[in-house]
Amino acid sequence: MLWLLLSLAFAGETSISVPAGVDSVRLHCGSAPVEELTVSGGKVTTNVDPSKTCEVEFVQKSGTVKLWGDWACSPGRCAEQQGPATAVAPGEVLITISDAFNATMLELNCRGGYRERAAIDQFAGRFTSVPAGDDCTLNFKGGAPGQFRGITPGAWKCDKQGTAVFCKQQ
Numbered sequence: 001m002l003w004l005l006l007s008l009a010f011a012g013e014t015s016i017s018v019p020a021g022v023d024s025v026r027l028h029c030g031s032a033p034v035e036e037l038t039v040s041g042g043k044v045t046t047n048v049d050p051s052k053t054c055e056v057e058f059v060q061k062s063g064t065v066k067l068w069g070d071w072a073c074s075p076g077r078c079a080e081q082q083g084p085a086t087a088v089a090p091g092e093v094l095i096t097i098s099d100a101f102n103a104t105m106l107e108l109n110c111r112g113g114y115r116e117r118a119a120i121d122q123f124a125g126r127f128t129s130v131p132a133g134d135d136c137t138l139n140f141k142g143g144a145p146g147q148f149r150g151i152t153p154g155a156w157k158c159d160k161q162g163t164a165v166f167c168k169q170q
Helices: 002-010
Strands: 012-017 024-029 035-038 043-048 054-059 071-074 077-080 093-097 105-110 115-119 124-127 136-141 146-151 154-161 164-169
Touching: 024 043, 035 043, 105 124, 115 124, 136 164, 146 154, 146 164
Parallel strands: 093 154
Antiparallel strands: 012 043, 024 035, 024 054, 071 077, 093 124, 105 115, 105 136, 136 146, 154 164
């Protein structure tokens, strides 16, 4: 009990100034739980046990990522890393999906009347003889329904957030 009273008597406010752009600070003080502090006026303040040595970690927003894939982030910017282009033949559509989908089949319906189904195998489905210049709708079958309009021949990556489907041509 005396130790607690002494530590309270000697504990004081610690102020840490941080560089611009830092959103919060995480303090790692020995075996104590990590303390996350919000930056206000260019600094954070806390009441830390003066007998502890703490490691300071700055947290700042680096950028934004969209869709799943490979990303590289540095301070202030994130960029998608382009892998090798996926080869598709003329009139072919290759759909690669994230693990967020529980569908077993894909269906492609085009305005000109083209309609085909493809089984999903290892997160991918392939359609052949798709008319060039035709606007197609991709439907996900065999699980929660999903749909994306605007598919044309080429390689596509699709992801799902909630009930919304997002596809991006590669």
